[in-house]
Amino acid sequence: MSDIDAIPYFEKPILFFEQGAFRKQLQKRNAISVFKEAIAEVNEQFDLRFREGENIRHLIYDRATFIDCLLHYAWHLFPWGEGVALLAVGGYGRGELHPYSDIDILILTEDDELLNQGPQSNIENIQNFVTLLWDLGLAIGHSVRSIPQCIELAKEDITIATNLMEARTLAGSAKLQLLLQAHTSADKIWTAADFFRAKYQEQYERHKKHNHTEYNLEPNIKNAPGGLRDIQTISWVAKRFFGVNNFKQLAGRGLFTDEEYNILLAGEEDLWRVRYALHMLAGRAEERLLFDYQKEIAKLLGYQDDTRLGVEHFMRWYYRTVLALREVNDVMLHYLDEVILQAGQHSQATTINDRFQRVDNYIEVTHEKVFAQNPSALLEIFVLLGLDRSLVGVRASTIRLIREHRHLIDDEYRNNPDNQHLFLTLLRSPVGLVTQLRRMKRYGVLGLYLPEFGRVTGQMQHDLFHIYTVDAHTLLVIKFMRRFRDADAAERFPIASHVMRRLPKQELLYIAGLYHDIAKGRGGDHSELGAVDAREFCERHGLSKRETRLIAWLVEKHLLMSTVSQKQDISDPEVIHNFALEVGDQTRLDYLYALTVADMNATNPDVWNSWRASLMRQLYIETKRALRRGLENPVDAQELLEETRSNALVKLADKGINEAQAQSFWKDMDDEYFLRESYIDIALQTEAILEHRQHADDNEPLIIISETTTHGYEGATQVFLRVKDQANIFAASAIAFTQLGLSIVDARIYTDSSGYTIDTFYVLDENGNFLGDNEASKHKIHQALKDELALVNEYSDIIKRRTPREMKYFAMPTRTSINTDFRSGHTVLEVTSADRPGFLAIIAEVFTEFGIQLLNAKITTLGERVEDVFFISNAQGQPLSDPKLCEDLQATICRRLDRQVQKEAS
DSSP: OOOGGGSOOOSSOOTTSOHHHHHHHHHHSOHHHHHHHHHHHHHHHHHHHHHTTOOHHHHHHHHHHHHHHHHHHHHTTSOOOTTEEEEEOHHHHTTOOOTTOOEEEEEEESSGGGGGOTTTTHHHHHHHHHHHHHHTTOOEEEEEEEHHHHHHHHHHOHHHHHHHHTOEEEEEOHHHHHHHHHHSSTTTSSOHHHHHHHHHHHHHHHHHHTTTOSOOSSOBTTTSTTSHHHHHHHHHHHHHHHTOSSGGGGTTTTSOOHHHHHHHHHHHHHHHHHHHHHHHHHTSOOOBOOHHHHHHHHHHTTOOOSSSOHHHHHHHHHHHHHHHHHHHHHHHHHHHIIIIISTTOOOOOEESSSSEEEETTEEEESSTTHHHHOTTHHHHHHHHHHHOTTOOEEOHHHHHHHHHHGGGOSHHHHTOHHHHHHHHHHHTOSSOHHHHHHHHHHTTSHHHHSHHHHHTTTOOOSSSSOOSOHHHHHHHHHHHHHHTTSTTHHHHSHHHHHHHHHOSOHHHHHHHHHHTTTTTTSSSOHHHHHHHHHHHHHHHTTOOHHHHHHHHHHHHTTTHHHHHHHHSOTTSHHHHHHHHHHHOSHHHHHHHHHHHHHHHHHHOTTTOOHHHHHHHHHHHHHHHHHHHHOTTSOOOHHHHHHHHHHHHHHHHHTTTOOHHHHHHHHTTSOHHHHHHSOHHHHHHHHHHHHHHHHHSOTTSOEEEEEEOOSTTOTTSEEEEEEEEOOTTHHHHHHHHHHHTTOEEEEEEEEEOTTSEEEEEEEEEOTTSOOOOSOHHHHHHHHHHHHHHHTTGGGOOOOOOOOOOGGGGGOOOOOEEEEEEETTTTEEEEEEEEEOOTTHHHHHHHHHHHTTOEEEEEEOOEETTEEEEEEEEEOTTSOOOOOHHHHHHHHHHHHHHHHHHHHHHHO
8 A cells, every 4th residue: 555645635624524634543553444534524514504593505515525535535545557547426426425326436447458557467466456445445436447438438428428427536546537537528429419308208207217206205306306306307407408517506597596496506505404304213225215314304303393293394395395496396397408408499389379489399478478467377378388289388588487476476366256267167167177276286387376276285194094284195186087088087987987987067076176175274163164275265265056066065074975885884785875865866876976086085095995885875875876766765674674684595595595494594693784795695604504503513613714795895805704603702803803904894793692703804904995705815714713712711822923114103193982872872983193013902801891792893094003893782782872981992092002103112
């Protein structure tokens, strides 16, 4: 290695690092130890400076300068020959470095032969140099190339060409970098037009991986829309076109306004602070804003809990920041498209009207004072885009004018009948409604025209069920509504597709969609508060009283249909009758169904599965029948019971089973069994039980696993169980299903008069799907149930399974409610809590301790939250009437479940 005294001092001043002391240590001690100690000491300084609130640019640039210094000394420890240089490339080449960012370097030679020259082989020096950097624990990304190799690779790979644009010399001959840049400039490879096309496509593909939204639950601050890469993309394309070396040199070239430049700089600093904190907390180059770190970062950046959680304030600020950055990215790329790709094309402008014209299928104003002279044009432009599918976008200069004049949208503007007419016309537009609403949101128009929508922009609920902000979810709801109209929607959404085509006015549904969650975060019932806002909108926009009542009702009741389908027994005719009374007529049912299906699909991709689809379909069909029959003519329970028995006997006769044989089982069953089960299931179960009695020990459990045959329950796998009644049957079943990664979504529990428990479970796999006709899976379920039932008298521990990472970061105390339904003769217990492995087994354990009989269960899992309804009675089959017992039961459930969550989190 070289003599330390012979190494030149690093030229840039570094106030936080004493070179003299460092050089003395290198003379005395092992180099690796000296370097590592310097790195650890400076890293500690940087973290302290960050926590104390120092300007983030100073930290990012100082870190890069510090690494420059270290590489300078590491490089000069080896005797290099002529024609070799060390270059920083990529983000490090820009002089930016976060705590765990890759330190990208290029070891450059003038030609291939120079690798073998020097006091000792340059190849050997390179190997030793890179090994030293690895030994120091630096996150080095390195390449070794000659100038000809770099040129050839850059011609083929846009990423390499981009990295070389930002190269700077750290050590060695500076002329090599200049020579390289001369051969890889825009007049040699990747013209400004080609470079723009490639980068535009690159950004599109990157956004596509993040579903083209800024609003992911755990956003990637580097690569998601509105992230740091969007800022860099603008910078790269602009530098390539204008031939400048840094962003500041772009000022005055028409690329951005002062406001846009300030948004870019401020947004970059904001994201840098978040990224620095993320790296620091994660201890690695983590770019995803994971739940693990969101709360701590919120605290680091000064966000505190008040009426909302500090982390929710932080995430709302984050989403608004990236939304603003994406808006600027959109404007600038439009502008660059015009000046780079369309330069010199002399496109002919085609007049649309006095205010707007078409240029290359883009719309623009006819003159710069259009919005100032006619503010209604701020809405008209989106109406024109919605009426003409050949218009693909807005010219950059016009986007800027929209942003400059959007302040004109005030109360007077909102109350102008012309503007109200334009907004309703937009909602009736034949094409691209969601595209136009998203444009309006991005350009700041929608949140000004509908201030209530502006208040929920970027508003996140910190849980795993609502995976989008309120505004993003709202527009996604309308997107699904529009999708129901497509020809290919009939397969996945058959009823919604049919309903959508018969709605008398689809725009009424869109208005309900816009307002269904508009009051989130205000406190109080958002459905009721939203209905007030929706009514005011309708009255302001001149809708009829009937239309106003319909929309306000839809907003207020938008959760009704999903709640009834998932929490109530929709096989009960009285449940259907009561729901039909609430709905009132077929038109309301159609609108509510379309709104509910769109809402469920737009809330979380995991919410809508075949099981929930079947529940919704069953509720819709049965309610439709009830409405046709007339609300004054409810189904007679005795008539339904006799019809079910009769149909089951017909099915059994085909199997050679007569009524007397069937009655040998049926005589032990309550009427409820025949009211809730389909005649097909009753026939199959009766046949199986009679055969089991003949050929097996009746003390052995009977287990039947099949696809559901009950109409409306096609989305799950049905597991039928008949076993001698004893304690812990439900708990054992729950544990068996949990062990297999299956979730119970519905359970029907009967105890016959001969001492047997007859249970029907509907289960889904871990992805929310039914198991299909898989014999291996059926065998596993059969064996797991049999094994667990054999242990019910030696009740096994609650199954231990790793809680998913995400679920550990959402505190959700268990809530319960209990009431008695005297008509049905049972008590209804509702439990809302955080999901976790063994949830139902814990509940079942508590039921056993309290001597509670479980009659039925409706199991609903929404993201990380469960909302389960249990229909229970005491040991004598009577509803719970002792208030103290009910209080103790609820307290025990809450205590056990919350204790389990705390154990998992710790």
